[in-house]
Each structure stands twice: as structure tokens, then as C-alpha cells.
Amino acid sequence: MTEPEQEKSPSQELAEQAADALLKAKLVRKKDLAELRSALGIGSATAEDWISWLDLAMEKPEDDGNE
């Protein structure tokens, strides 16, 4: 049995859209996407988190943009 999918809050829905847009603009890495979505949705992303995600995307970009 699988858990029934819970309805997303506006913040979560928005977080997913924004995170996808940031990935498309190559501002964040795909491997950080899940954490980013979650933190954006629940409002737990800190200034340090943002700097870290962007720093990693600049310093260690994914080779093919997927992984």
C-alpha cells in the first residue's frame, strides 16, 4: 500500500516551481534540489543554506547538468 498523496500547501507548490526555475537557470544543482524544495516550502532555508547552494553550483557544477 502506498500513502495517499497529501495536498500541497501553496508554499510547497510555490517552492517546487521556484526550485525548478532555479535549477533551469543553473543557479543550484540537481543534487541539492530536494533539500531546496523542502526548505523553501517549510521556510527553513537560512542565509547560510542559500550561500551554500549557490556556492556549490558555482564551485562544483554538475558535469551534465543532471547529476
Place this chain on the structure above:
Amino acid sequence: MSRAIKQLTLRSFRGATKPVDIPLDTSKPLVVLFGENGCGKSSLIDAIDFIANESYGSLMNRSVGGHRHPFLASLGSDLADIEIKLQTEEGGAWTAKLEKTRATVERTSTSGELPTVHVLRRAEILRIVEAKPAERYQELGRLIDVSSYQKSETALREALRTIEDSLQRAVDRVDQASSRLEELWEAEGSPGASAAAWGAAKAKEAVAELEQREATLKSVTQAIDSVKERRNEYGQALRRMRSAEQRLDGIGTELKQLPSLEGADAVALVALLQRAKPLVAEGTNTTACPLCLQSIPGEDLRTSIEERLSKLDDYVKLADRITAAERNRDSKAAVLDNSGTSMLSALSKLVELADEATSEVVAEGQSHLAALQDALGSCPEEITKDAIRAGRELCRALAPLTDELDDVSSDLAKHNAIRIQHEALIDAKKDALHQDQLVAQLKKTHEIVEGARKAHVDSVLHSIGSECEALYARIHPEEKLGSPRLSMHESKPGSVELEGVFQNRTDIPPQGYYSESHLDTLGFCVWLAIAQRGDHKSTILLIDDVFTSVDAQHISRIVDLISDVAEEFAQVIVATHYRSWRDRYKRAHAPGLKAQLLELHRWTLDKGISLSSTKLAVEELEEQCETDPLERQAVASQAGILLEALLDYLSLNYRRRLPRNHDNEWTLWDLLSACRKLFGALEIERDQAKASDGSDDEGDEEEALATVTEAVAPFYEETGRLVFLRNQVGCHFNLSGDEISNDDVRAFGEATAKLVRSVSCHACGEIPSRNKGDHFACTCGKTRMRPLEYDK
């Protein structure tokens, strides 16, 4: 199973001066809570708001001249007595109390989720419609709720400020390093194209040879210093040795000057006597001289030795001084010997290092070096005066090496300073570039994140606006005002504009021109449109008597609208003081089978809030007909009212002709005549489940429906035949009425009930009245009435 409220219990809360239980019928999506003003409707709405939203409810919209929470308790109760219990259909149960100033809600069940509850009061309507754009944004923003997301935006802005600060610091470091490098460059005469280019070239220069040279020079100069130090130590040791010898010689001279009786032998004699003293000491049982073995008592021996030593006292003292001086001389001789060895070692080390060093100074002092090597070679085990002299000469010759070392060290320090500043400049530039890129990325990120939120909010507002427009058009069809639109203010962030149509203008702020009634319905439509965006099935809507200025026609449309949307939500609870609102359901003008009707009774301090269920009028009539003894007058009266309400409703829907009169009030007979022909033409179509044909179609979940068409004329004819009873039994006193039998009265009641049921939907209870183009339909759509128009 839904999150609809199944049971609500109030104790000592607001108007509930006595505990009150309100069981709700969760099979019905709508609850109509009717009560005249001051019966406690708002107390019930506030109780749900308190437990679901931890809110003070309607008190929040009132100024009470101080804290509001004391007024949550009912009159005569303590705040600690407040208790609200709520149970949902799906099994959830919660209890709310007031702790200090806040609601505390405790779950008392193991399952179920607390429903989301949206409450609409007049204050909310005013906030939505009449508020300033920024306040409206706050109000809608709360309902749209992207606050979690906005926290991340705040963090992003903080990150941007942090990195901009870091960038500024990195730029300052670049300036400092550049400035310092410039100074060094200028001190060197500004060689090359620029300080930066010079610094880069200098930083690349090899310094290993220079460092090696510095190390060698340091070793030689340290060896020179060591030789000098050892030489000083040696000289000092030599001086001390000589002094010790002179002191010993002086004591010898003093000895020679003593009387010659016992001469130099006296010193030896003293030593002998002092050595003998312990041999004859008390307790040794000595009986003979230890030297000559002559038999002498011990006591005599001790006395004799003491007397002789006493006579030789000067010799005794001198002997002690000689011993000390000899020890001192031996000690100084040992120090001198060590010093000599150290000196020898320092000289050897200097020779070794100087021999390996390549320097003009060393070359020039080569003869002194050779002399020292010779001196050391001639007596390798002991320091000699020659070696000391040669060492001194060599040190003098090599003294300029200190200046040479200073020059080399200075060159190295300069190089290091240039390299450090160059590296600092490179690092700072790299850091500044990185921070600058990060700032750009953060700005882009902020643009995207904020843009997504604004687009989302705009989209939500547009969607709410569209839905609101559709809802508003249902309440105000074909009116030259409406089409409300919500939009973000283009130049003022965080502002929501509300515009609508008025006559030919499309950009009117509704609060400027709309009537209070239109503003009420507009606020309601905005609120409903927002509520419809959420998770409907877990949401309960509470509407607390908000339509105070809306006329009967619009109220009927609002009732229809609420009836239509109620099934989308877990539950809709409407509190109203409009009796006609409740009666529309009661008399089948609205889907009464889909609504639970509750009536609040007169509130008193002793009784508190009390309420009871209201039955549909047709059910009430049927029950009265079944009851013995028969309440003749009640049955005839109730049947007459129900029949009149039906005929009035149909004559209005079909625009039947009625005799003109001053007050637009018509008798039952007027209505009967107006509708007689209509009933002959009316047909009711009902969707009914088909009888099972025995086939077992698994997976086909849709119920097979058959349409049944029924004529209503026979029911009308039967009712019409008995309608005279309404006046004779139900309205007036007359003797002929007494002659009418109970059976006839009962038959009139039953015929009226059948007539009402014959035109009502069996599923939702409503008489079809919604224009569907070629017929009228009920709310649920399962029953249709034809024709749509009838003008004969």
C-alpha cells in the same frame, strides 16, 4: 468519512451559561442555524473558531476597552471553566480550554485531523472590500498563505546582504594590498610597467640561493659569536683560577709566619688529632691510645686531645682555610678545563664553517683561518694561547660578515614582503571576484524566487478574481455592475487592487459606487472564491449572519449559491437571522434534504443557549396527519400554508396572471385559479436507479439511471377538491367546519403533502426552479420540471 463536525459542546463559553450539546447531521453538507438576534448564533460560530483556529472569534473585531479574553467566559463563569469539545465524523475529537490568555487545544482521539475552518463575519467582508490595497494584500496574503516561502525569501535577502558585506571587505583588502605593493614598488624606484606587474615578477623570482647564503652567513656569524662568548668565558675562568691559586699561596705565607715550634708539622699534627677525636669519643670504651697502644683511660685521652687542639687553635683555623682554598682552586681548575674544551670546540666549529663558506670576507681572512687551523692541529686536545690568539684574529677578519648577513636578510625580507602583498592581492582579487559572482547569482536567485511568488500570488488573485466574478454574476445577473477583479498593484509591492464595473466604467473601486448590499455580496464572493482554492474536503465554512442589507431576491440567489457549493466542502454552517432563509429549505424552495435546519430559541441567563431541529414543512404535516388525536386545526392550517407557499412559488416561476390589488397579496383561491391550467400541463421527470437485471457488471460504478415521467395534475385535483377545508377548519370559526370529519381533514393534509412531494426532488428536496434552457431543474439535477414556460 469527512472532517465534518458531528458534535459540538460548549461549557461556560460566551452565551453558553449552561452546558449545551449540538449534534450535527454529517450526512447533510449544509447546516442552517436560524435564530433571531441575541439567541447565541455567534457564540456557536466563535466556539468552532476558538477550537479550530485558537481565535477569540467575533471578539477580535470589537473593542472592549482592554483585554478581550475575559469576555470569552459566559456571565457568572470563570475563565478556567471554559471548555469546548468538538467531534468529527471521521472520529477526531478535541477539547479546547483557555490557559491564561490563549486557547489550548488537546486531541482526545487517536485518529482524525482537525478540519480547516474559514469564518466569514461582516468584519472580514469589510477587511476584504473596504481595506486599503496594502491591507487587502495582508488579508488576502494571510488566506493565500505563502508565509513559509516568504521566510526563505527573507533568508535569501539576508544572504545577499552578508555576501555584499564580504564583497566590500574583499575589495578593501584588494585596495590595502595594492596600496602596500605600490609603496614597495616606489621604494624600489618604480621599476617596470606597474606595481602589480613588478610584484608578480618579483614574487616569481627564485630565492633559494639567497636563503642558502643567509643560512651559511648566519651559521658563520653565530660561530663567531660563539667563539667570542667561549673566549670570554675562558678568560674569566682563567682569571678565577689564578685568583684561587693566589689565595692558596697567601695562606701558605701566613703559615710560614706562625711560631716554628711545631712548624709545618703542626698542620699535620692538627689533622692527626682531629682524625683521632672520633676514635676516643665517649661511648667507644677506649682504654688505650690508638696510635701507640699505650694503656691510657679513654677520659684521659679525650682530655689530652682537646687540650692539645686548644693550644694549636691558630693552626686548626689555618688548616681549615687551606683545605677550603685547595677545594676552590680545584673547582676553578675544573671550570677552566671545561671552558678550554668549549673554546676548542667553538674554534673548531668556526674553522669548519668558515672553510665551507664562500665569501670575499672569508677569502680575505684565509691566512687567519690557516693560522687557526695550524694552532688547533698542533695541539688538538688542549686549548693553547696560539689557538686563542689565532681565533681572535680570525673573528676580527670575519667581522664584516655580520654586515653581509644584514644585507642578505634585508633583501630576503623585502622579497617576502613583496611576495606576501602580491599573494594577498591575488587572494583578495580572487575572493572579490567570487563574492561578486555570488552576489550576482544571489540577485538572480532572489529575482526568480520573488518573481515566482509574485507570479503565483498574481495567478491566485487572478483565479480568485475570475471565480469571484462568476460567483458574483450568479447573485447579480444582468446588472450593470460587478465583474470584480483582484490584481497586484503594478508599482506598489504588497498591494492588491480591487476593481469592478459600474455602468460603462470598468475600473471602478467598488467601495466608491457600490451599495452596501453589493459590497456585502462582493466580499462574500471574494471570501468564497479564496476558500474554494484550498483543500475543500477538509474545510468547513462558517458564515456568521453576514447579509444584513441584502434584499429578498438576492438572498434567494445567495441561498441557491451556498446550497450549490456546500457539497464541495466538508461542511458549511450558515448562521442567519433571516427566517425566510430557513423557510426556503423548510418549504422545498431550496434543497431541504441536503440541509440540517436548527433553530435557536430565546436566550436567557438561566437557560443559556438552547436549540432544536426544524423539520421540513411537508414532513411536519405528514407527522401531524399520522398523530392521534388529530389536531384538526393545525393540520388544516399547516396544509393551507404549505399549499399557499407552493402555489405562490410556482406562480412566480411561471409568471402566472393574478388579479391586481393594492398590496400584491393574493388569496389561496387566487393562486389556485392562476395555477389550475398549469398543473394540467406540468410534468415531473425523475432520475431513478434501474432495477437490477441480474448481470454482475463489476467495476461499473456508475449507477444505471432510468427517467420516470410523472403528471402532477391528479395530486392537484385531489388537493383542490378539499382545499375549502383550509378556511372552514384551519382559519375561521364557523359551525359548518365542525361538521367536517377528521378523515376529511386528514385527507386534505395528506393530499397537500403528496402534491408538494409530487413536485419536489426526492433526493435533494427542492422544487425544480433553476432555468436549464428547456426545463427547470433542482439543485442536484435529478429532478426536472417541464415545461419551462406556460402562458395559457
